[in-house]
């Protein structure tokens with residue numbers, strides 16, 4: 001029997017090198033012949049089959065009724081997939097996710113909800129999304145702008161043995177489209193090697209290349225101070241583009257933290273003073 005090994009080769013190479021540090025959740029997809037090579041060599045992984053949820057055959061490691069009850073008590077309506085991801089995150093501390101093809105869209109929506117409602121949340125999530133070239137429309141979900149560690153593994157349509165490895169830009173200003181995908185490397189399955197051999201999960205948070213960080217802006221000395229008509233170190237997104245109040249100078253004990261942060265990690269600060277007007281009214285009461 002000749003089974004197609006390329007998916008197993010490329011994904012095992014990536015998982016072994018970059019994801020073998022915490023629990024991996026793999027969303028199996030019947031259309032992709034993928035096996036973890038040297039299965040016993042990985043720290044821990046959990047397999048999830050989305051299709052079996054739809055058929056109501058899903059298996060839970062823990063009793064999901066407890067969680068369902070908990071969620072119902074909070075008047076939340078979450079589907080099975082979201083609940084499954086919440087349980088996986090809470091129970092196994094799953095930090096990395098491998099998802100295929102059409103499941104990616106569903107996963108992204110479900111994960112975004114799950115990470116809001118789970119009691120434990122990782123700051124080191126990594127995502128590997130696998131599909132075949134041209135078979136998936138590009139998604140514009142804010143997830144692709146918010147998460148720094150996303151990898152797309154895209155199988156070449158014609159040769160089927162070469163895989164483009166792309167990542168979301170993440171850094172840079174909004175107008176430079178931080179959610180766009182850029183090619184990092186290529187995996188050549190016949191030779192079982194990466195073409196360039198560079199790190200696939202570069203640390204993007206270290207230099208955010210001017211990416212905007214928006215904070216609520218209100219004058220509340222000594223914690224936050226906002227001045228106009230001075231040298232400027234931030235822009236106010238809560239006023240119109242041509243307003244005299246657009247350029248602001250911010251300071252204060254709390255603001256210092258974010259100023260230092262952006263100095264270190266090269267981000268741009270924006271404030272939003274539309275919250276200020278709301279707060280102002282409250283103070284007058």
Ligand SMILES: *[C@@H]1O[C@H](CO)[C@@H](O)[C@H](O)[C@H]1NC(C)=O
Nearest residue numbers: 015016017020038041042043
């Ligand atoms: C994954 O990590 C474990 C424990 O550190 C190690 O024994 C194993 O060799 C690693 N597996 C791979 C594929 O690198």
Ligand SMILES: *[C@@H]1O[C@H](CO)[C@@H](O)[C@H](O)[C@H]1NC(C)=O
Nearest residue numbers: 172173207208209210211266
């Ligand atoms: C910081 O980001 C800007 C883009 O906003 C870039 O031109 C500059 O080179 C970056 N600084 C460092 C030290 O990398």
Ligand SMILES: *[C@@H]1O[C@H](CO)[C@@H](O)[C@H](O)[C@H]1NC(C)=O
Nearest residue numbers: 227228229230243244245246
């Ligand atoms: C800045 O100064 C000018 C001239 O003194 C004044 O007309 C304007 O209202 C001031 N703007 C702000 C935001 O205080």
